[in-house]
Amino acid sequence: MAELLVVRSKIKDVAKGMNVSGDFAEHLSAEVEKLIHKAAERAKANKRSTVQARDL
Numbered sequence: 001m002a003e004l005l006v007v008r009s010k011i012k013d014v015a016k017g018m019n020v021s022g023d024f025a026e027h028l029s030a031e032v033e034k035l036i037h038k039a040a041e042r043a044k045a046n047k048r049s050t051v052q053a054r055d056l
Contacts, residue, residue: 005029005036 008025039055 002029002033005032 004025006025006029008020011025011028012020035056036051039051042055043049043051
């Protein structure tokens with residue numbers, strides 16, 4: 001298992017009143033990682049070494 005990029009307790013806080021399955025955090029973390037990689041590629045394509053909000 002890779003390192004989590006999200007905090008399980010914060011997920012539960014946001015999902016108020018809902019149960020959160022055990023594998024949800026891992027899958028959410030994988031999606032976040034994909035977003036970061038995509039944003040980094042966009043920044044590189046624009047000749048920047050800083051990922052910014054607009055890269056999302």
